[in-house]
Amino acid sequence: MVKYITRRLLGTIPMIVLISIILFTLLQLAPGDPLAGKLDQHADANYIAKLKEDFGLDKPPVEQFFFWAKNFVQGNFGVSFDKKVLVQDLLSERIGKTVFLGIVSLIFTYMIAIPLGILSANKPYSKLDYTLTSASFIGFSMPSFFAGLLLIYLFGFQLGWFPYSGSETEASGYEGLEYLMDRLHHVILPAMTLAIINIAQYNRYVRASVLDAKAQDYTRTARSKGLSESKVLRKHVLRNALIPLVTLFGIDLGLLLSGAIITETIFGFPGVGQLYIQSITTRDYPVVMAITMMTSMAVLIGNLIADILYAFVDPRIKYD
């Protein structure tokens, strides 16, 4: 097992290098000067040259790449063109917020989708099952920005239950538990927006998985032993049916950082996704590059976690 994990971990390194080469090459295609538009046209030529030197833009692309890569490995992601601060400082403020949003949304997803899926599978082709299936289809087809706007309209504006902007009450002076509750209060609507599509997918997935497990021989054996229906369900059906969810969990973890771009924009939630949209609008390439790298690495690691978890829960998988 340890050998397997080490090998997989080492295997991610060339992947990360290739990803960075692809992104860097693509960025070279960008037309014009990233500094254009940041300065007024009367700026002194010497000043522009000095800025270019500061940002390393006067060197040939290959040298620029190594310059960037060396700094990236050391945790120095460069200076934001737009905000003139270190990219890592910009990011560290925001990563925690995005992760918090993602985790709350995942909790919603599992808490709602799994019971609904089991309910559906309990009485397949019943009215309840059809209703849930139709609801899943609508949820699955609902773009998150429309869902978000509807949630704001309903729960934020009409009912006034939740705040719909930001990640906390500004200058509230809350501390401890009060502060946590305030954060939670702010995160509920965006987390729900993010969760809708996931719930729709997971609910279908759980339903199929449970139905599949119910048709297996071991379930029949458990029943014929005379176990009560609820015991059959808990001890035999669910235990096997929910195992594949573990893989999905790893993939979800990988998408935690990049999954909330639209949602964060709608809710003015100051996370990584909102920063990404801002940086793309202002063509702040150091930030764009750093976030694209980090989110891609997150996906890579998420997939790795998924594989390792799967190897853990399913003893049939050989990992050497």
Add this chain to the structure above:
Amino acid sequence: MKVSVELGNKKSLKKEEKHASPFKLGFQRFLQNKMAFMGLVVLSIIVILTIASPWLITHNPELTDLTSQDLSPSSEHFLGTDSMGYDIYSRLVTGGRVSLVVGFCTMFFTVVIGITFGAIAGYFGGKIDSLMMRFTDLMLNFPFLVFVLFLISIFEKTTVPLLITALALTSWPTTTRLVRGIFLSLREMEYVQSAKAIGNKNFRIIFRHMMPNAIAPIIVNATLLMAQMISIEAALSFLGFGIPDPTPAWGGMLNDGMDYTIMTERPWQWIPAGVLIVLTVLSINFIGDGLRDAFDTKSTRR
């Protein structure tokens, strides 16, 4: 008389039984699926409305009228006007164009790339396969929306061809994996082996012998892909990275709903665009699901 009619019926029945190809059978199953059929009807209506939009609009959807801003719905402006003085109804009817064109073209190019790469990797296997799959896996590591935005940020102005290219370049890996998987399993089939044995060219085996057996799951995938692409196009327009004004797009119209006053006091300005996006995506998803049930006979899903 009666007898001959009955005979005729029987004859035609027999004829059909004899000739019904798996495709025809699948198509019949598809039409019996109520939800899929409804999806087909709704999608047809939306497509027809979009095509007929030049005759349905009441105002030029790309022309601002600064004398009539923020009007409420009236007989002159069915859904009122927005802050720029655009007629919302006219923009709504025309707004599907970008979505449908981008959705369809992206789906088409993605499937073409996916079939080419997937068929080559799956058919030849071995080193070619592992090399191509390494590359596919590498591309799968880019989070979809992040990578699309990254590509768009490189270019100055978003145009329809650019949008299609950016989306197709990001979405081909999933389709490639699917096609490769199908070809990998078809490769071991006896009819493929015998086609090889009698000396058919690789190209002919791929297209004449394997493709007809691989096409059903590819079509299902293509349908669901189109729904996803329409949704993504709307998302990009919503974020302001779609086709720029004055071209109307549903996603862009929904963006107006981010404004607090518009959201709360003028719901007619943003809700219809959202409903149209959902209806389009939903109907295509129903069609895709119906196709899967109709053609995938081994599937246990119902």
